Amino acid sequence: MAKPKKQPRPRAETPKGFRDYFGAEVTRRAEMLAVIARVYHRYGFDALESSAVETVEALGKFLPDVDRPNEGVFAWQEGEEDGRGDWLALRYDLTAPLARVYAQHRNDLPTPYRRYAMGPVWRNEKPGPGRFRQFYQCDADTVGAPSVAADAEICAMLADTLEAVGIARGDYVIRVNNRKVLNGVLEAMGLPDDAQRDAVLRTIDKFDKVGEAGVRALLGKGRLDASGAYIDGVGLSDGQAEPVLAFLTSKGADNAATLSNLRGAVGASATGAEGADELAEIATLLEAQGYGPDRVVIDPSVVRGLGYYTGPVFEAELTFEITDEKGRPRQFGSVAGGGRYDDLVKRFTGQAVPATGVSIGVDRLLAALAAKGQAGAEAQGPVVVTVMDRARMADYQAMVGELRAAGIRAEVYLGNPKNFGNQLKYADRRGSPAAVIAGEDEFQRGMVQVKDLILGAKIAENATLEEWKERPSQVEVPRGDLVATLREILDGTP
Amino acid sequence: MAKPKKQPRPRAETPKGFRDYFGAEVTRRAEMLAVIARVYHRYGFDALESSAVETVEALGKFLPDVDRPNEGVFAWQEGEEDGRGDWLALRYDLTAPLARVYAQHRNDLPTPYRRYAMGPVWRNEKPGPGRFRQFYQCDADTVGAPSVAADAEICAMLADTLEAVGIARGDYVIRVNNRKVLNGVLEAMGLPDDAQRDAVLRTIDKFDKVGEAGVRALLGKGRLDASGAYIDGVGLSDGQAEPVLAFLTSKGADNAATLSNLRGAVGASATGAEGADELAEIATLLEAQGYGPDRVVIDPSVVRGLGYYTGPVFEAELTFEITDEKGRPRQFGSVAGGGRYDDLVKRFTGQAVPATGVSIGVDRLLAALAAKGQAGAEAQGPVVVTVMDRARMADYQAMVGELRAAGIRAEVYLGNPKNFGNQLKYADRRGSPAAVIAGEDEFQRGMVQVKDLILGAKIAENATLEEWKERPSQVEVPRGDLVATLREILDGTP
Numbered sequence: 001m002a003k004p005k006k007q008p009r010p011r012a013e014t015p016k017g018f019r020d021y022f023g024a025e026v027t028r029r030a031e032m033l034a035v036i037a038r039v040y041h042r043y044g045f046d047a048l049e050s051s052a053v054e055t056v057e058a059l060g061k062f063l064p065d066v067d068r069p070n071e072g073v074f075a076w077q078e079g080e081e082d083g084r085g086d087w088l089a090l091r092y093d094l095t096a097p098l099a100r101v102y103a104q105h106r107n108d109l110p111t112p113y114r115r116y117a118m119g120p121v122w123r124n125e126k127p128g129p130g131r132f133r134q135f136y137q138c139d140a141d142t143v144g145a146p147s148v149a150a151d152a153e154i155c156a157m158l159a160d161t162l163e164a165v166g167i168a169r170g171d172y173v174i175r176v177n178n179r180k181v182l183n184g185v186l187e188a189m190g191l192p193d194d195a196q197r198d199a200v201l202r203t204i205d206k207f208d209k210v211g212e213a214g215v216r217a218l219l220g221k222g223r224l225d226a227s228g229a230y231i232d233g234v235g236l237s238d239g240q241a242e243p244v245l246a247f248l249t250s251k252g253a254d255n256a257a258t259l260s261n262l263r264g265a266v267g268a269s270a271t272g273a274e275g276a277d278e279l280a281e282i283a284t285l286l287e288a289q290g291y292g293p294d295r296v297v298i299d300p301s302v303v304r305g306l307g308y309y310t311g312p313v314f315e316a317e318l319t320f321e322i323t324d325e326k327g328r329p330r331q332f333g334s335v336a337g338g339g340r341y342d343d344l345v346k347r348f349t350g351q352a353v354p355a356t357g358v359s360i361g362v363d364r365l366l367a368a369l370a371a372k373g374q375a376g377a378e379a380q381g382p383v384v385v386t387v388m389d390r391a392r393m394a395d396y397q398a399m400v401g402e403l404r405a406a407g408i409r410a411e412v413y414l415g416n417p418k419n420f421g422n423q424l425k426y427a428d429r430r431g432s433p434a435a436v437i438a439g440e441d442e443f444q445r446g447m448v449q450v451k452d453l454i455l456g457a458k459i460a461e462n463a464t465l466e467e468w469k470e471r472p473s474q475v476e477v478p479r480g481d482l483v484a485t486l487r488e489i490l491d492g493t494p
Numbered sequence: 495m496a497k498p499k500k501q502p503r504p505r506a507e508t509p510k511g512f513r514d515y516f517g518a519e520v521t522r523r524a525e526m527l528a529v530i531a532r533v534y535h536r537y538g539f540d541a542l543e544s545s546a547v548e549t550v551e552a553l554g555k556f557l558p559d560v561d562r563p564n565e566g567v568f569a570w571q572e573g574e575e576d577g578r579g580d581w582l583a584l585r586y587d588l589t590a591p592l593a594r595v596y597a598q599h600r601n602d603l604p605t606p607y608r609r610y611a612m613g614p615v616w617r618n619e620k621p622g623p624g625r626f627r628q629f630y631q632c633d634a635d636t637v638g639a640p641s642v643a644a645d646a647e648i649c650a651m652l653a654d655t656l657e658a659v660g661i662a663r664g665d666y667v668i669r670v671n672n673r674k675v676l677n678g679v680l681e682a683m684g685l686p687d688d689a690q691r692d693a694v695l696r697t698i699d700k701f702d703k704v705g706e707a708g709v710r711a712l713l714g715k716g717r718l719d720a721s722g723a724y725i726d727g728v729g730l731s732d733g734q735a736e737p738v739l740a741f742l743t744s745k746g747a748d749n750a751a752t753l754s755n756l757r758g759a760v761g762a763s764a765t766g767a768e769g770a771d772e773l774a775e776i777a778t779l780l781e782a783q784g785y786g787p788d789r790v791v792i793d794p795s796v797v798r799g800l801g802y803y804t805g806p807v808f809e810a811e812l813t814f815e816i817t818d819e820k821g822r823p824r825q826f827g828s829v830a831g832g833g834r835y836d837d838l839v840k841r842f843t844g845q846a847v848p849a850t851g852v853s854i855g856v857d858r859l860l861a862a863l864a865a866k867g868q869a870g871a872e873a874q875g876p877v878v879v880t881v882m883d884r885a886r887m888a889d890y891q892a893m894v895g896e897l898r899a900a901g902i903r904a905e906v907y908l909g910n911p912k913n914f915g916n917q918l919k920y921a922d923r924r925g926s927p928a929a930v931i932a933g934e935d936e937f938q939r940g941m942v943q944v945k946d947l948i949l950g951a952k953i954a955e956n957a958t959l960e961e962w963k964e965r966p967s968q969v970e971v972p973r974g975d976l977v978a979t980l981r982e983i984l985d986g987t988p
Contacts, residue, residue, distance in 0.1 A: 009841065009842060009843075009844065010549075010551040010552050010554065010841060010842060011549070011551060011552065011842075012552065012594050012597030012598040012842040012843070013549065013552065013594075013598060014544075014545050014548070014594075014598070015545070015547055015548065015549050015572070015580060015582050016572075016580075018545035018547055019545060020542065020543065020544045020545060020595050020598075020599070021541075021542070021543040021544075022540065022541070022542055022599075023540040023541055023542075024541075025541075025543075026541035026542065026543045027531075027535075027541050030528075030531075030541075034524075034528070037521075037524075041521075041903060042898050042901070042902075042903050042904075043876075043898065043903075043904075043905060044875075044876035044878075044903060044904065044905030044924075046516065046517045047515075047516070047517055047518075047519075047520035047521050047524075048514065048515070048516055048517075048520065049514065049515040049519075049520045050508075050514045050515075051508050051509070051512035051513060051514060051628050052546070052584075052614060052616075052628060053509055053512055053568070053584075053616070053627075053628065054508070054509065055504075055505070055507065055509050057504040057505060058504050058505065058506065058507065060504065074547070074570060074582070075570065076568060076569065076570035078509070078510075086509060088509050088568070090546075090547075090584075100506050100507075100508075101514055103506035104506040104507060104508070104514075105514070105516075110920055110923045110924055111909055111920070112908045112909050114905065120546060122546075122547070133547075134545050134546060134547065142908060144909060145908035145909060146910075147887070147908055149887050149891065149906060149908055150908045152891070153891070153905075153906070153908070156891075156895070160898075284888055285887060285888050285891050287888075288888035288889065288891050288892045288895075289891050289892055289894075289895035290895065347503065347504060348503060348504055348505075348506040349503075349506070350503065381538075382537075382538035384538075393641070393643050393779060394778055394779050394781075394782035395782065397643065397646070397647070397650075397779050397782050397783050398782045398783055400783075401650070401782075401783035401784065404536050404537065404654075407536070408536075409535060409536050409537075409538060410536075410537075410538065411537060411538030411608065411647075412643060412647070414606045414636060414639035414641055414643055414644045414647070415605055415606050415638060415639060416640075426604055426605070429604045430538075430604055
């Protein structure tokens with residue numbers, strides 16, 4: 001093996017678009033995922049953890065006429081430079097691996113197969129502010145259940161999940177739409193060719209951004225976009241465009257009114273009628289379990305992902321206002337979405353397998369809870385036992401041992417103990433509730449000093465001098481009272 | 495963009511050396527990691543989740559004179575085929591990323607920095623039976639603490655962790671050794687050149703496999719190995735080899751005896767004496783907290799990783815016997831290891847930063863608990879509400895809604911309901927404790943049938959006919975008693 005050449009020092013940097021997560025960022029996410037897993041489990045979903053690495057072939061992102069796959073995935077070729085091995089890639093979502101897992105293990109899995117999965121996924125995209133190339137997804141899918149009862153179940157579970165993680169009823173709504181209704185609308189329009197159909201679909205996808213008037217213009221002659229560029233339209237007449245607009249704006253005062261509008265928009269299309277029937281059945285099933293339109297509602301303006309899905313689609317939106325980075329109020333928006341996709345497993349087996357599922361944007365949901373001030377208390381630092389006398393290290397260790405045995409987070413200061421001020425600065429940086437101080441004098445007398453650092457922080461914030469006087473910031477207590485004294489400070493009772 | 499050619503169906507397979515984890519395999523690991531995290535947290539360690547992807551430069555595995563890094567990591571080059579981007583790779587452990595994180599964020603992190611990390615790591619190695627290329631690690635490290643009090647703390651925490659996950663006291667031992675003692679031995683031997691020193695080190699690393707006589711032969715003239723091949727020895731005389739053997743076999747009846755033997759083995763070497771002093775201090779600190787030699791013991795036969803570490807090293811071994819796949823009893827062996835490494839951050843900053851830590855082999859520890867029969871009960875399947883009448887789907891959904899609200903795992907059968915036998919087979923496959931059955935007749939009368947599937951399984955196992963008679967396998971109860979009836983079955987009280 002060749003000897004490595006002397007190199008300059010490596011840069012201590014994450015790759016572009018990646019980041020590290022520290023302390024409470026990690027534990028809050030872990031706690032939220034555990035809460036979500038409990039809800040999914042109660043609904044009969046089983047955990048699945050597939051490998052992070054898949055063959056590019058299984059992911060289905062490999063274009064055979066380019067040298068290497070680089071369309072959104074991180075990929076590399078197995079083996080040496082001879083390049084004869086499989087192309088492997090990091091998974092870009094949790095749905096493509098589910099299709100592979102189901103196809104591979106279908107003889108050992110129950111049908112229907114309800115599974116949940118949570119973990120990082122990777123996207124080889126240009127990173128931007130707040131856009132990372134590794135992020136968490138948390139999915140639940142039912143494979144092998146053709147009935148819309150499976151879709152209704154996912155919607156109910158999504159509502160339960162949002163409430164379980166701390167989003168109050170009334171602060172969210174799950175909107176349901178159906179790709180079949182849109183197909184019915186397209187049928188009713190009698191568009192002459194696929195190209196025009198695709199152009200209409202692409203235009204509908206812009207509804208979220210450009211609104212009703214924008215879509216109307218884009219279906220017709222076109223419009224100026226925000227940058228001043230002229231965007232050509234699809235070229236439909238007003239009359240031809242009407243069913244699309246009727247579809248997008250068909251939300252009525254209640255589900256019955258919405259369904260009636262939808263049936264109008266799809267005209268004589270059998271597919272469209274089937275889609276409307278499915279939506280009606282989903283609403284009925286959900287209401288039987290107490291999920292009324294205050295939580296799950298039929299809303300044809302949900303267009304996200306309509307191109308990908310084949311039946312019902314759903315999106316969970318948080319309805320409360322937050323203040324954005326520029327101080328303006330805005331709605332938080334979508335935190336989860338999903339729907340029915342019936343062709344994913346077919347790639348592998350040739351057989352169509354019905355499937356429906358939801359993906360929760362874990363990081364967005366955490367951000368929403370933080371914006372609501374419900375992120376949970378900042379993780380408390382440990383009690384720091386300071387080191388006045390190196391020779392007493394065994395005694396300090398015995399103290400933290402006792403504290404930990406009593407369930408109190410605690411540590412001995414293990415940096416250089418020479419500068420005592422540094423030890424207190426360290427405790428401050430750690431967010432410690434208290435510091436314990438004992439030198440030779442205290443050891444001789446069987447006492448310890450306990451410094452209340454919560455109080456110090458509270459005084460700095462808003463406590464009055466009176467409160468300060470009632471609760472001394474440092475007390476000397478007998479060594480035997482150490483645990484009891486700290487418990488008092490941690491419980492906040494003077 | 496070129497149009498993809500029509501391809502044959504993709505293979506539904508994980509890449510070689512990767513696997514999927516299902517159900518209880520996932521949840522058991524998650525539960526164990528949560529228990530470990532709680533112990534680490536109580537010791538003042540903070541969570542860190544670094545990105546799975548690092549630059550090859552930061553990992554330090556890139557050989558500049560080969561085209562691509564393939565020494566044990568999965569790596570690829572950023573950017574297009576022009577190949578001008580950074581080389582990126584999946585992390586192969588959690589220590590190299592810690593060094594990068596500490597170097598990158600050292601101004602924002604406390605010193606000492608105690609952190610824990612858990613997650614998958616990837617190795618680009620030849621897979622074998624039971625050897626996977628993605629597996630979990632669970633590490634705790636203290637960066638910036640030069641004192642051996644930090645090493646002692648890690649040992650205490652490791653003991654607490656093993657007990658917290660279910661390894662009883664007496665079923666494990668943590669053995670501690672010190673690289674400095676070995677350095678002292680090498681000094682005392684007065685070896686003439688580095689090559690011979692390295693050869694001695696490599697030989698010592700084989701002690702676990704070949705034992706005392708094997709090491710003696712390999713330090714001298716050499717020996718025949720198990721395959722019949724002759725392995726050349728280092729060429730030392732018996733006298734020269736003696737200190738090494740004295741070191742490896744210096745474990746005495748108690749720590750004091752071991753330390754006395756070690757001081758003999760290192761002769762006049764100052765480094766060796768320092769190493770022995772450190773071991774003595776670790777033992778003293780641990781005993782002050784109640785961790786006696788029944789849990790943590792000085793044992794110079796621990797040689798694993800001596801080459802990598804710079805000071806104390808430790809290894810947790812499970813001491814109970816298990817039965818291997820061929821039915822032979824054997825000791826379970828090592829489940830965790832670690833030690834002090836002081837040069838890792840220096841690569842980035844030029845400054846040596848003392849660090850010590852431990853890595854738990856999560857999958858091995860899970861296997862150990864399973865071998866002890868302590869893996870926890872097989873995860874229970876959901877109550878399955880069967881579908882006798884499709885038109886009653888809303889009623890079935892209302893039933894599972896009630897059960898879930900009562901905290902009972904439950905689902906409606908969502909496959910094709912035509913063949914009722916298939917529904918019961920499904921419940922069986924899911925490990926369901928009970929099935930609920932209600933057709934038009936039951937609905938009319940306000941009743942439901944509840945089929946006890948736990949009982950069925952028990953009878954199949956070992957229950958007597960008497961028990962069977964006392965507890966009917968299927969009961970009809972009023973609809974209003976559904977939750978109470980299932981709770982009785984689930985609690986196992988007739």
